[in-house]
Amino acid sequence: xxxxxVARGADLELVGIRKEFPGFxxxxxxxxxxxxxxxFALLGPSGCGKTTTLRLVAGLDSPxxxxxxxxxxxxxxxxxxxxxxxxxxxxxALFPHMSVLDNVAFGIKQRKVSDPMPxxxxxxxxxxxxxxxxxxxxxxxxxxxQRVALARALVNRPSLLLLDEPxxxxxxxxxxxxxxxxxxxxxxxxxxxxHVTHDQEEAMDMADTVAVMNKGRIxxxxxxxxxxxxxxxxxxxxxxxxxxxxxxxxxxxNSDSVSINVAGNKITVPTKRAEKTxxxxxxxxxxxxxxxxxxxxxxxxxGLNIIGPGEIIDIRFTGVSNQYLIEIPQIGKVTVFAQNVxxxxxxxxxxxxxxxxxxxxxxxxxxxxxxxxxxx
Amino acid sequence: MSKFSLGKYLLPTYTILAFVFLMIPIAYxxxxxFNDPFKNTTGWQGFTFKNWTxxxxxxxxxxxxxxxxxxxxxxxxxxxxLGTMLAIAVTRYEFKFRSATxxxxxxxxxxxxxxxxxxxxxxxxxxxxxxxxxxxIVAHILFTLSFVVVTVKARIATxxxxxxxxxxxxxxxxxxxFAKITLPLLLPGIMAAALLAFALSxxxxxxxAFNSGTEVTFPKYVFAAAVRGIPPEANVIGSAVFIFAIxxxxxxxxxxxxxxxxxxxxx
Numbered sequence: 001x002x003x004x005x006v007a008r009g010a011d012l013e014l015v016g017i018r019k020e021f022p023g024f025x026x027x028x029x030x031x032x033x034x035x036x037x038x039x040f041a042l043l044g045p046s047g048c049g050k051t052t053t054l055r056l057v058a059g060l061d062s063p064x065x066x067x068x069x070x071x072x073x074x075x076x077x078x079x080x081x082x083x084x085x086x087x088x089x090x091x092x093a094l095f096p097h098m099s100v101l102d103n104v105a106f107g108i109k110q111r112k113v114s115d116p117m118p119x120x121x122x123x124x125x126x127x128x129x130x131x132x133x134x135x136x137x138x139x140x141x142x143x144x145x146q147r148v149a150l151a152r153a154l155v156n157r158p159s160l161l162l163l164d165e166p167x168x169x170x171x172x173x174x175x176x177x178x179x180x181x182x183x184x185x186x187x188x189x190x191x192x193x194x195h196v197t198h199d200q201e202e203a204m205d206m207a208d209t210v211a212v213m214n215k216g217r218i219x220x221x222x223x224x225x226x227x228x229x230x231x232x233x234x235x236x237x238x239x240x241x242x243x244x245x246x247x248x249x250x251x252x253x254n255s256d257s258v259s260i261n262v263a264g265n266k267i268t269v270p271t272k273r274a275e276k277t278x279x280x281x282x283x284x285x286x287x288x289x290x291x292x293x294x295x296x297x298x299x300x301x302x303g304l305n306i307i308g309p310g311e312i313i314d315i316r317f318t319g320v321s322n323q324y325l326i327e328i329p330q331i332g333k334v335t336v337f338a339q340n341v342x343x344x345x346x347x348x349x350x351x352x353x354x355x356x357x358x359x360x361x362x363x364x365x366x367x368x369x370x371x372x373x374x375x376x
Numbered sequence: 377m378s379k380f381s382l383g384k385y386l387l388p389t390y391t392i393l394a395f396v397f398l399m400i401p402i403a404y405x406x407x408x409x410f411n412d413p414f415k416n417t418t419g420w421q422g423f424t425f426k427n428w429t430x431x432x433x434x435x436x437x438x439x440x441x442x443x444x445x446x447x448x449x450x451x452x453x454x455x456x457x458l459g460t461m462l463a464i465a466v467t468r469y470e471f472k473f474r475s476a477t478x479x480x481x482x483x484x485x486x487x488x489x490x491x492x493x494x495x496x497x498x499x500x501x502x503x504x505x506x507x508x509x510x511x512x513i514v515a516h517i518l519f520t521l522s523f524v525v526v527t528v529k530a531r532i533a534t535x536x537x538x539x540x541x542x543x544x545x546x547x548x549x550x551x552x553x554f555a556k557i558t559l560p561l562l563l564p565g566i567m568a569a570a571l572l573a574f575a576l577s578x579x580x581x582x583x584x585a586f587n588s589g590t591e592v593t594f595p596k597y598v599f600a601a602a603v604r605g606i607p608p609e610a611n612v613i614g615s616a617v618f619i620f621a622i623x624x625x626x627x628x629x630x631x632x633x634x635x636x637x638x639x640x641x642x643x
Binding site for chain 2: 058059060079080081085086087089090091093094095096097106107110111152156
C-alpha cells in the first residue's frame with residue numbers, strides 16, 4: 001500500500017470507454033474529462049449508464065474497452081482498493097456491525113494511516129455527528145446515515161469522490177438541505193466530486209458542470225445555465241426542465257435568424273442559437289419565457305414570436321406559478337408558466353389566447369422529436 | 377355463565393398439556409438420572425447422587441459419549457468450513473453447472489438416512505476402508521454439509537453485496553473484505569449452522585450404525601442398552617447435555633437482552 005494519496009483533487013479522464021453486459025451495451029463510447037476540484041454531475045434517467053460509469057471509475061466493474069486515468073495515471077486495471085477514489089453509495093452501505101466511528105475509520109485503518117481514530121473523529125466533526133460516534137448505523141436517521149457515509153469517504157482525502165444518487169433516499173426537504181451542505185463541504189475540502197443523479201434540480205443546483213447522459217452516451221455537457229438556456233437536443237430540452245417544441249421546414253435563413261413555418265405561423269430563432277439551419281428543424285422555448293394574451297393578438301414586432309389563437313384547456317396552480325396548457329389548432333399543446341405575483345388576471349378555462357415570446361429565447365435543436373411526439 | 381369464554385380456558389389448558397407431553401420424556405430422563413440402580417433400572421429404587429458423581433464408573437457410557445463428542449466436533453468443524461465456502465460460491469459466483477450444484481447440495485436433505493447410510497457403507501466396503509471412527513466422521517461431514525449450506529445460504533441472501541463493495545472501495549484487499557465484513561456479518565448464520573450440524577451429528581443413529589463397525593457412539597450405546605433398560609449413567613449424560621444446551625440458550629438470550637437494554641439507555 002505504497003500509493004501516495006493526494007490531499008487535493010485530481011483530474012479524471014475517461015477515454016473511449018465502452019461497457020457491454022451480456023445482452024446489452026451499457027455505455028457506447030464515452031469520452032470525459034473532469035478537471036481537478038470540480039463538482040461534476042452526471043445526469044440522466046435510470047438505465048442511461050451513469051451508475052455503470054461510476055462503477056467503472058471506482059473499479060467495481062471493468063470496461064470492455066477504453067482507458068480510465070486519474071491524475072494522468074492509468075488506473076484501468078487497478079483493483080478498487082488500489083484506486084485513490086471513494087464512493088458514497090446510494091443506500092450508504094454502512095457496515096451494520098461497526099460503530100459509526102469504526103465505519104469512518106475503516107479506510108484509513110486499511111491504509112495504515114497513523115492516528116486513525118482522531119482523524120475519523122475529525123471527519124465526523126465535519127459532518128457534525130461527533131456526538132453519535134459510538135452508535136450503530138441502524139440507530140441513525142436517514143440524513144445522519146448519509147452524512148456518516150460522506151464522512152467515511154471524505155476522511156480518506158481521495159483524489160476523486162464518487163456520489164451515487166447520495167440524496168435519493170432522503171425526503172425532499174432534507175434533500176435540499178443536504179444539497180447545500182454537500183456543496184459547502186466540496187468547496188471546503190477542494191476535492192473533485194463526480195455526482196450521479198436523475199434529479200435535474202439537484203444537478204443544476206450543485207454542479208459546476210453537468211453532463212446529460214442518455215442511452216450510454218453524453219448528449220450534452222456544460223454549465224447548468226448553458227444547458228438550460230441552450231439545450232441542443234430534444235432529450236436535453238425535455239430532461240432538463242420543460243420545453244415547448246415546434247417542428248417545421250426552414251422558410252427563411254440568414255446570418256441573423258432562421259425561421260420555420262408551422263401551420264402558417266412563423267417561428268424564429270437567432271442563427272447563433274440554432275444547431276441546424278436547413279431542412280426540417282425543431283425550435284423550442286421554455287414555458288416560463290412565454291406569455292399569453294387574451295382577446296386579441298399582440299401587435300407583431302421584430303424579435304417577437306407570436307402563435308395562436310388557441311384555447312386554455314388546463315390550469316394548474318403550483319404556488320410559485322400558474323401553469324397553463326394551451327391547445328393551438330394544427331400546432332398542438334403549448335405550456336406557459338405565469339409567475340404568481342398576485343396581479344396577473346385570472347384567466348379561465350376555455351379562454352381564447354395568443355402565445356408570444358422573444359425570438360432570443362428560442363433555441364434550435366439538432367434533432368427532431370419522435371414521430372408520435374406532440375409539441376410538448 | 378353468560379361470560380364464559382371457551383378460548384379463555386381451552387387455549388391455556390391445551391398449551392399446558394402440549395408442554396407436559398413434550399416434557400415428560402425429558403423429565404423422566406432427568407429424574408431417573410438420580411435413580412439408585414439397586415436391582416434393576418426400570419423402576420424407581422431410591423434417590424442418589426451416585427450416578428452424577430461417578431458417571432464414568434460405567435466406562436462404556438463414557439467411552440461412547442467421548443466418541444460422539446469427538447465425531448461431532450470434527451464433523452462440525454469440517455462441514456461448517458466446507459459448507460460456508462460452498463454457500464458463498466453458489467450464491468455469489470456465476471459458474472457452469474451452478475444450478476446443478478445447488479440441486480446436488482439439496483439432495484442429501486431429501487435422501488432417506490437408511491439409503492444414505494447403506495450406500496456409504498457399500499462404498500467404504502468397495503474401496504476397502506475399514507469401518508471405524510474415521511468412516512463415521514466422513515459420513516457425518518457428508519450428511520451435515522447440506523444443512524450447513526442451506527443455513528448459511530439463507531444468511532448470505534440477507535447480506536447486501538454493496539457492503540462488500542464499500543469495503544473494496546475503502547482500500548480493503550479481498551482477504552480483508554472477507555475477514556472484516558463478510559465473515560462477521562455471516563457469523564450468526566455460520567454459528568447456527570455449526571450448532572445444527574453438531575446436534576445432528578451427535579444424535580445420529582442410522583448412518584452411524586451402518587458405518588461405525590465395532591465402534592460405539594452415545595446414541596448407539598443407548599439404543600443397545602434400551603433393550604435391557606437404560607443405565608442411569610446414560611440418563612445423567614442425556615440430562616447434562618440438555619441442561620448445557622438450555623444454559624447456552626439462556627446465556628445468549630440474557631446477554632442479548634442486556635445489550636439492547638444498554639443501547640436503549642444510551643439513546
